[in-house]
Amino acid sequence: MNIAIKKDQWINLAIIAVVLWFIWFASSHFDEYTIRILNNIAIFIILAASYNLINGVTGQFSLEPNGFVAIGAYVTALLLVTPEAKLYQYAIVDPYPFVMTLHANFVTALLLAGTFSALLALCLSFPVFRVRGDYLAIVTLGFGFIIKILAINNPEVTNGSLGLNDIPEFSNLYWTGGIAIIAVIVVLNIVNSKFGRAMKAVRDDEDAATAMGVNTFKAKTLAFCTSAFFEGVGGGLLAALLTSISPDLFDFFFTFQLLIIIVLGGLGSTTGAIIGTVLVIGGSEWMRFLDEPMKFLSYETTAMPGMRMVVFSLILIFIMLFAREGIMGKRELKDLFKSKKKGDK
Amino acid sequence: MILKVDNVTKNFGGVTAIKETGFTVNPKEIYGLIGPNGAGKTTMFNIITGNYAPTSGQVIFRNESLSGLKPHQIVRKGIARTFQNIRLFSSMSVLDNVLIGFDFQARYSFLESIVRFPRFISEEKRIKNRSMEILDYFGMSSFAHDKATDLSYGQQRKVEIARALATNPELLLLDEPAAGMNPSETEELGEIIKKARNDFDLTVLLIEHDMKFVNQMCDKVLVLDYGKTIFEGRPCDAIQDKEVISAYLGDFHND
Amino acid sequence: MDVTIFMQQMINGFSLGSMYALIAIGYTMVYGVLRLINFAHGDIMMVGGFLGYFGIAVLGLPFAAAVLLAVVGSALLGMASDRIAYRPLRSAPKISLLITAIGISFFLENSFNVFFGGVPRAFPVPPYMEKMVEVSGLMMPVSAILVPVVTVILLVIILWVLFKTKYGMAIRALAFDVDTVNLMGIDANRIITLVFGMGSALAAVGGIFWAVNYPSVEPMMGVLVGLKAFAAAVVGGIGSVGGAVIGGLIIGFTEVVVVAFFPELGGYKDAFAFVFLILILLFKPTGILGLDFEKSRF
Numbered sequence: 046m047n048i049a050i051k052k053d054q055w056i057n058l059a060i061i062a063v064v065l066w067f068i069w070f071a072s073s074h075f076d077e078y079t080i081r082i083l084n085n086i087a088i089f090i091i092l093a094a095s096y097n098l099i100n101g102v103t104g105q106f107s108l109e110p111n112g113f114v115a116i117g118a119y120v121t122a123l124l125l126v127t128p129e130a131k132l133y134q135y136a137i138v139d140p141y142p143f144v145m146t147l148h149a150n151f152v153t154a155l156l157l158a159g160t161f162s163a164l165l166a167l168c169l170s171f172p173v174f175r176v177r178g179d180y181l182a183i184v185t186l187g188f189g190f191i192i193k194i195l196a197i198n199n200p201e202v203t204n205g206s207l208g209l210n211d212i213p214e215f216s217n218l219y220w221t222g223g224i225a226i227i228a229v230i231v232v233l234n235i236v237n238s239k240f241g242r243a244m245k246a247v248r249d250d251e252d253a254a255t256a257m258g259v260n261t262f263k264a265k266t267l268a269f270c271t272s273a274f275f276e277g278v279g280g281g282l283l284a285a286l287l288t289s290i291s292p293d294l295f296d297f298f299f300t301f302q303l304l305i306i307i308v309l310g311g312l313g314s315t316t317g318a319i320i321g322t323v324l325v326i327g328g329s330e331w332m333r334f335l336d337e338p339m340k341f342l343s344y345e346t347t348a349m350p351g352m353r354m355v356v357f358s359l360i361l362i363f364i365m366l367f368a369r370e371g372i373m374g375k376r377e378l379k380d381l382f383k384s385k386k387k388g389d390k
Numbered sequence: 391m392i393l394k395v396d397n398v399t400k401n402f403g404g405v406t407a408i409k410e411t412g413f414t415v416n417p418k419e420i421y422g423l424i425g426p427n428g429a430g431k432t433t434m435f436n437i438i439t440g441n442y443a444p445t446s447g448q449v450i451f452r453n454e455s456l457s458g459l460k461p462h463q464i465v466r467k468g469i470a471r472t473f474q475n476i477r478l479f480s481s482m483s484v485l486d487n488v489l490i491g492f493d494f495q496a497r498y499s500f501l502e503s504i505v506r507f508p509r510f511i512s513e514e515k516r517i518k519n520r521s522m523e524i525l526d527y528f529g530m531s532s533f534a535h536d537k538a539t540d541l542s543y544g545q546q547r548k549v550e551i552a553r554a555l556a557t558n559p560e561l562l563l564l565d566e567p568a569a570g571m572n573p574s575e576t577e578e579l580g581e582i583i584k585k586a587r588n589d590f591d592l593t594v595l596l597i598e599h600d601m602k603f604v605n606q607m608c609d610k611v612l613v614l615d616y617g618k619t620i621f622e623g624r625p626c627d628a629i630q631d632k633e634v635i636s637a638y639l640g641d642f643h644n645d
Numbered sequence: 646m647d648v649t650i651f652m653q654q655m656i657n658g659f660s661l662g663s664m665y666a667l668i669a670i671g672y673t674m675v676y677g678v679l680r681l682i683n684f685a686h687g688d689i690m691m692v693g694g695f696l697g698y699f700g701i702a703v704l705g706l707p708f709a710a711a712v713l714l715a716v717v718g719s720a721l722l723g724m725a726s727d728r729i730a731y732r733p734l735r736s737a738p739k740i741s742l743l744i745t746a747i748g749i750s751f752f753l754e755n756s757f758n759v760f761f762g763g764v765p766r767a768f769p770v771p772p773y774m775e776k777m778v779e780v781s782g783l784m785m786p787v788s789a790i791l792v793p794v795v796t797v798i799l800l801v802i803i804l805w806v807l808f809k810t811k812y813g814m815a816i817r818a819l820a821f822d823v824d825t826v827n828l829m830g831i832d833a834n835r836i837i838t839l840v841f842g843m844g845s846a847l848a849a850v851g852g853i854f855w856a857v858n859y860p861s862v863e864p865m866m867g868v869l870v871g872l873k874a875f876a877a878a879v880v881g882g883i884g885s886v887g888g889a890v891i892g893g894l895i896i897g898f899t900e901v902v903v904v905a906f907f908p909e910l911g912g913y914k915d916a917f918a919f920v921f922l923i924l925i926l927l928f929k930p931t932g933i934l935g936l937d938f939e940k941s942r943f
Contacts, residue, residue, distance in 0.1 A: 231504050234505075235500075235503060238510065239503070239514075239517075240500060240503055242482075242489055242490055245482060246482070246493075248481070249479035249481055253478070253479065254479075255465075256470070256471050257490045257491050257493060257556075258465035258466050258491070258557050261462070267500060
């Protein structure tokens, strides 16, 4: 048994080494367009793995990512933009004095972004999880709108609908990829602990979990706040990648994309979340053709912006109706090896 | 006395499910709660476990009132339960199902689990060993890594009891443990429950329809009908009690 | 504050609240029978508004006929969504049902966006609806009176169906116990489809009133309204039709009154419903008239 654990650890280390090598190789060899997509994939792996913790592992349907990503992005942007850059971009009203004094290095900014998101998630947990959690989806959906309303109506802090610009471009593949590795390890460590077991128990049968002495409120809140933390961090990375953010960037489509990712990969599987991210973010680039004019035989359609979203929603409904387990079901990479071994016997 | 149900009444909307009922259970007793369908037996369980708050009255466990405690807190005081229709965690292995019972007994924090502190590793090892011991006691350790819901019905029932024992209870509530089992399985289960009572120092409160099983198992029974106590005493006396017989006959007529 | 302006605002609040109520009833009924937050409900209201628009602007129907078209079309759409997407998932984990509902919502919004464009289309309000009438010294358009009046009539009909007909009793029973309904000899699935039909029909009426009031329709019009109407249903007490009406009126009044008296809060108008939702969940999770569902199903 001890040897088996060690073998698992070696495999994990080997996977991390390969990913690190790939990050180095990609950074030095690939063109800018490819690196941009890889950055997106890395950030979405962070978001999907943590989103999966509340939706897939704990089974509580939440629609929170866009709100918390927005918070993370704004916190990071406010901490990173230099005072000179702030001075000229607040066009609607002058910023509050404290906005001018905010400043931090990249790591601190990301940590603060995550912490701030997690604290807000904690505040939402009390009204929502005190009753069974049925309302989580609607409360988090509303929360996304509220964040947008707050961002638009407080130009003294957020510069209103103009958003924040000239955010230093700190994010690169080392940052996004490195943090993605950390996020996945943290999420997997949580899943493979008593906390993860409690979350799965809540998903499978909440009453039975309670009857085993599990504090289901705590299990749900931990999952939700952890998700929010990494969504905040991911938002910060996104802000430092895009260099400019505005309230419209974080609309519901953002969350919808993540939902497709985790559903396609298999709700409850972190491996699935990673596979789903690569497929959806990669596929989404490829599906851009859907939004453009098309030629059927001799008949040419006009450009149809948004066609991609129609296709996305149909994919989601289709998976739910006909392939509810997604690609991985609830299994992880190591389970695949296990079942193989069994088959060999 | 380990458990005292003190004059409990429970109303749902306008319907009275339990009316001014009380009983006491002594340590290491196997106590049966019987009665026709809809008599309020499962409601009584749900009141003891804190899933329902009684409309009036209270439950006292080891000289301490359970009023106001949440269900998971009551489990931590030492009351565990099984369900009428077995409710194992369907996506988890047998071992993980039992490990859930140790959830509140594993002493490591959230941060310790994230960075895999030595205490995390030693505690996980400890509760895994304990879980395997319990599974072994029920002869189920060879199934530890199978999916719980792939087992046979009788095996699932054993896992459910093993899982309840993992919470280290003093009082075990069994909701129709023999339901859906054939006579030989029922007999085996009865033996296990009796044995576990001695080996784990348990008091058992059980709901059961199978009168033969009740007769064989219980030191004492309480018969409920429409939420009221109609008999309390030895099981062999219960089946000769007029009121009990008419309550059951009435039930058969309804069927 | 001028009394007439005050009365004017009261009527506006009542009118807005009635629209929320019409939509909230659908949410509350579906939640009652399926424990599902039907995210697509707000979009069905949008479809109702669009059908009304097509009826008048494209087919040249009179207003009443366009309303009928919208009601029937939306009811069919609601029932179809249940039949195609929700019914196969009756025994699936609830999260699958919720994800499907989000999928349908997103599908409706975006397909309307693709095919009809995101730019609001002016709704051809019949002239008599815009005519100003004087009621005890107050000038107001006919539509402002029509909305609450129709809401009250529809509410009476709904309550009659729920409490006086066999199907209504089955709907109410279904909220607590599936077996009882089967015992009544009624197919629970048919009842659920019926609930979707009724809720969607009411949403269509709400959608047309909305279109008349703002006078325009656009693919995203159902998103925020749907969210607010659901909040209204929770505030009033989920599962209760009367509660949905009370919740809708509370939120409608609050929006109108706060904006009228504290114009500086105007930017936050869309946030009030959310604040109500959080407060009610904190202090009275079952809502004002709420039924205690958890206990009934254990």
